[in-house]
Amino acid sequence: MRATLIHAPGDIRSEIVPDPVLSTGGDAVVRVTASCVCGSDLWPYRGVTPTKEPKRIGHEFVGVVEQVGADVTSVAVGDFVIAPFYVCCGECVNCRNGVSTSCLNGGWWGSDVRDLGFADGAQGELVRVPLADGTLVNVSAVIGGQPDPALIPSLLTLADVMGTGHHAAISAGVVPGATVAVVGDGAVGLCGVLAARRLGAGRIIAMSRHSDRAAIAREFGATDVLPERGDAGVEAVRALTGGIGADAVLECVGTEESMDQALRSARPGGRVGFVGVPNGGPELPVRTMFATNVGVVGGVAPVRGYIAELLTDVLSGAIDPGRVFDLELPLAEAARAYRAMDGRTATKVLLRS
Amino acid sequence: MRATLIHAPGDIRSEIVPDPVLSTGGDAVVRVTASCVCGSDLWPYRGVTPTKEPKRIGHEFVGVVEQVGADVTSVAVGDFVIAPFYVCCGECVNCRNGVSTSCLNGGWWGSDVRDLGFADGAQGELVRVPLADGTLVNVSAVIGGQPDPALIPSLLTLADVMGTGHHAAISAGVVPGATVAVVGDGAVGLCGVLAARRLGAGRIIAMSRHSDRAAIAREFGATDVLPERGDAGVEAVRALTGGIGADAVLECVGTEESMDQALRSARPGGRVGFVGVPNGGPELPVRTMFATNVGVVGGVAPVRGYIAELLTDVLSGAIDPGRVFDLELPLAEAARAYRAMDGRTATKVLLRS
Numbered sequence: 001m002r003a004t005l006i007h008a009p010g011d012i013r014s015e016i017v018p019d020p021v022l023s024t025g026g027d028a029v030v031r032v033t034a035s036c037v038c039g040s041d042l043w044p045y046r047g048v049t050p051t052k053e054p055k056r057i058g059h060e061f062v063g064v065v066e067q068v069g070a071d072v073t074s075v076a077v078g079d080f081v082i083a084p085f086y087v088c089c090g091e092c093v094n095c096r097n098g099v100s101t102s103c104l105n106g107g108w109w110g111s112d113v114r115d116l117g118f119a120d121g122a123q124g125e126l127v128r129v130p131l132a133d134g135t136l137v138n139v140s141a142v143i144g145g146q147p148d149p150a151l152i153p154s155l156l157t158l159a160d161v162m163g164t165g166h167h168a169a170i171s172a173g174v175v176p177g178a179t180v181a182v183v184g185d186g187a188v189g190l191c192g193v194l195a196a197r198r199l200g201a202g203r204i205i206a207m208s209r210h211s212d213r214a215a216i217a218r219e220f221g222a223t224d225v226l227p228e229r230g231d232a233g234v235e236a237v238r239a240l241t242g243g244i245g246a247d248a249v250l251e252c253v254g255t256e257e258s259m260d261q262a263l264r265s266a267r268p269g270g271r272v273g274f275v276g277v278p279n280g281g282p283e284l285p286v287r288t289m290f291a292t293n294v295g296v297v298g299g300v301a302p303v304r305g306y307i308a309e310l311l312t313d314v315l316s317g318a319i320d321p322g323r324v325f326d327l328e329l330p331l332a333e334a335a336r337a338y339r340a341m342d343g344r345t346a347t348k349v350l351l352r353s
Numbered sequence: 354m355r356a357t358l359i360h361a362p363g364d365i366r367s368e369i370v371p372d373p374v375l376s377t378g379g380d381a382v383v384r385v386t387a388s389c390v391c392g393s394d395l396w397p398y399r400g401v402t403p404t405k406e407p408k409r410i411g412h413e414f415v416g417v418v419e420q421v422g423a424d425v426t427s428v429a430v431g432d433f434v435i436a437p438f439y440v441c442c443g444e445c446v447n448c449r450n451g452v453s454t455s456c457l458n459g460g461w462w463g464s465d466v467r468d469l470g471f472a473d474g475a476q477g478e479l480v481r482v483p484l485a486d487g488t489l490v491n492v493s494a495v496i497g498g499q500p501d502p503a504l505i506p507s508l509l510t511l512a513d514v515m516g517t518g519h520h521a522a523i524s525a526g527v528v529p530g531a532t533v534a535v536v537g538d539g540a541v542g543l544c545g546v547l548a549a550r551r552l553g554a555g556r557i558i559a560m561s562r563h564s565d566r567a568a569i570a571r572e573f574g575a576t577d578v579l580p581e582r583g584d585a586g587v588e589a590v591r592a593l594t595g596g597i598g599a600d601a602v603l604e605c606v607g608t609e610e611s612m613d614q615a616l617r618s619a620r621p622g623g624r625v626g627f628v629g630v631p632n633g634g635p636e637l638p639v640r641t642m643f644a645t646n647v648g649v650v651g652g653v654a655p656v657r658g659y660i661a662e663l664l665t666d667v668l669s670g671a672i673d674p675g676r677v678f679d680l681e682l683p684l685a686e687a688a689r690a691y692r693a694m695d696g697r698t699a700t701k702v703l704l705r706s
Contacts, residue, residue, distance in 0.1 A: 093597055094621050099646055102621030171648065244446055259639070268447050268455030271650070278643050283636030286612070286649075290631050293452055295524065295650030297624070299643040 003124030004334040007054045009047030012335040020128030025071035028132035032063040032353045035122045056110040058123025059085040060159035074133045079140040084304040085160040090134030100304040137307045153322025154314045162321040163303025164275045165191025171298035172248035172273025176200030183262045184252030185213040187324040187348040192250040197221025234264040254279045266294045274298035325350045356477030357687040360407045362400030365688040373481030378424035381485035385706040388414040388475045409463040411476025412438040413512035427486045432493040437657040438513040443487030453657045490660045506675025507667045515674040516656025518544025524651035525601035525626025529553030536615045537605030538566040540677040540701040545603040550574025587617040607632045619647045627651035678703045
C-alpha cells in the first residue's frame with residue numbers, strides 16, 4: 001500500500017510499504033478515506049523535534065473497516081469509522097476517567113503500541129488499529145450506512161482539531177455567556193472558536209491577522225477579530241473586556257509568546273485552556289498565576305471521549321468544522337501538503353486516499 | 354496603642370504607635386480581639402523577602418467595631434467582625450467575579466490602600482479598616498450579639514487559613530467522593546483537609562511527619578496520613594490510589610519541592626489547587642502538565658467571599674478549624690510567637706489583644 005514517511009526535516013516521501021495484517025484478536029484494518037496534516041506534524045518537518053530514522057507519519061483519519069479480529073464487537077467490515085489521534089482501550093482507569101490520552105494500554109499512530117504490534121501512520125491507504133473497540137467510533141452504527149461525502153471533512157476534524165479545540169474550551173471553563181479569547185488562528189484555534197460558540201460563549205475574541213482565517217473565525221462565531229499580538233494583543237483584549245481580560249482564554253499555539261499572551265489576556269480568576277503542543281520555551285510563571293488566580297488547565301486532548309457528542313452536531317449540521325480545510329490533495333502528494341502548511345499557503349490540508 | 358513591627362529578619366518588636374483615626378466616610382476602626390501569625394509572615398522574618406524599613410505586620414484579625422465613618426452601613430459600633438487578610442470594596446468587577454483579592458480599589462494590611470490611607474497591621478490593638486462595608490463580615494448581624502469566646506479561634510481562621518484551605522480544595526475541583534491528597538501540614542494544609550472533608554471527599558491523604566499535626570489531620574477528616582516526601586511521597590500516594598494518583602491535590606506549602614510533589618501526586622486529568630505563596634523556585638513544567646492533563650489552579654485566596662458559608666458551619670459546630678492553634682500568647686509577646694512558629698514548636702499562634 002501507499003504510505004507517507006518522514007525521512008528528515010523537510011523530507012516527506014510517499015512510498016509503497018507492506019499492507020498491514022491482523023495479528024491480535026482485538027485489532028481491525030481500516031481503509032483510509034481521508035487523512036490530513038496536523039500543525040504538530042510540522043515540528044519534525046521543521047526539525048524542531050528530531051527524526052532519527054525514516055518514520056511513518058500522520059495521526060488523523062476516517063475510513064471504512066476492511067478486516068476485523070475475532071474479538072472485535074463494536075465495528076464490522078464495511079462500517080465507516082472515525083479514529084482519534086491515538087490508540088486507547090476505553091476500559092482502563094484513565095480511559096474511564098475521561099483521560100484516554102493517558103490510556104494504560106494505548107499508544108500512538110506510526111509506532112508500536114506496547115505488545116500489540118505496529119499501528120500504521122494515518123497518512124496511508126490502510127491502517128492497522130490495535131484495540132479497535134476502544135479506539136474507533138462507528139459512524140455507520142449511528143447513521144445506518146455511509147456518510148454523505150460532503151461531511152467527510154467535518155468528520156475528519158473529530159479525529160483531532162475539533163476535539164482539541166473543544167478540549168481547550170472545556171479546560172478553560174467556557175460556560176454560557178462567558179467572554180472568551182482565542183490565541184491562535186490555525187485549525188485548532190478556529191475549532192476553539194466554534195467550540196466556544198457551541199458552549200454558549202457570549203463574546204468570542206479571535207486573535208488573527210490573516211484575512212482568510214479571520215473570515216472563518218467570524219463564520220464560526222467570533223464576535224471580534226483582533227490582529228494584534230504580544231503586549232498589543234493583551235491590551236486589545238483588555239480594551240474589549242472592561243480593562244480586566246477574558247473569562248476564558250484558549251491557547252492553541254504552544255509557543256512561549258502565545259502562552260504568555262494567553263496568561264495575560266485572562267482576567268483575574270480566569271482560566272487558560274491550553275492545547276498547543278508546548279514547543280520548548282520556558283515554564284509557566286507560577287508567581288503571576290498566584291497573584292492573579294489565573295489557572296492553567298489542558299493538555300493533549302482526550303478527543304475519543306468527545307467524538308460522540310460532536311458527531312451529533314456535525315450530522316445535524318449545527319457545526320461545520322470541516323471548513324478549516326482549505327486545500328485537498330491526493331495522498332501521493334503528501335509532500336506538497338506539508339510544503340503548503342509549512343509555507344502557510346494552507347491552513348489545513350486534507351489528503352484523499 | 355500597641356502594635357507589632359518587623360524591623361529586620363528575626364527582629365519583631367511590640368511598640369506603641371499612634372491610634373488610628375477615621376479619615377474617609379467609608380472606614381471603620383476595629384478593636385482587635387485576636388490576631389495571629391501566618392506562615393507567610395515567616396518569609397520576611399526569615400529574610401526570604403526583604404524588609405527595607407520597619408513595617409507593621411499581621412493580616413488576620415477578628416474584633417469589635419469601635420468607630421465607623423458616616424457612610425458605613427453594614428457594621429455598627431459594638432459589632433463583632435471578621436476581616437479577611439486584605440481590604441476590598443465588594444463592588445468592583447473583580448470582587449463581583451469572586452476574586453476580591455484582585456479588588457480594583459483594595460489593598461493590604463500594614464500599608465497604604467491607594468488614596469484611602471493607611472490600613473493598620475493586624476497584630477495590634479486597633480486597626481483602621483478602609484472600605485469597611487466591602488471588607489468586614491458582621492458576625493453580630495448573624496448571631497445577634499457577641500460570639501461565644503470559645504469560638505474565637507475558629508472565627509479567626511476565617512480571616513485566612515480556613516478560607517485558604519477551602520480555596521485550595523475548590524481550585525483543585527474537589528467533589529463528593531473524590532480522592533484528595535494534601536501536601537503541607539501547616540495550618541493551611543490542615544484546613545485543606547477539613548475543607549476537602551466538608552466538600553465530601555471520599556478519601557483524604559494528608560502528607561505529614563509530625564505526630565501532633567497528623568493527629569489534627571485525622572481529626573479533620575484525613576483517612577490516611579503519609580510521612581513520605583518527594584519521590585517517596587509520590588509513590589506512596591500512587592500506592593494508595595491504584596497506581597495513578599489522586600483526583601485532586603492541595604498544594605499548601607509554596608516551595609519548588611512541594612509543587613513538584615503535588616504535580617506528580619495527581620492522576621492524569623487531575624488538578625492541583627495551589628495556595629502556598631510561591632517562594633521563588635522554578636516555574637511550572639508545562640510539558641509535563643500537557644502530557645498528563647494535570648491542571649494547576651489557585652492563588653491568593655479570595656477568602657472574603659467564602660466567610661459567610663464557612664461561618665455557618667463554624668457557628669453550627671460542623672467544623673472546628675480553630676484547632677490549628679496550638680499556642681496562645683498576649684499581643685505584647687509577638688516576638689515569642691514568631692520564634693515558636695519559626696522553630697516549629699507551634700503550628701499556629703493566636704495573639705490576644
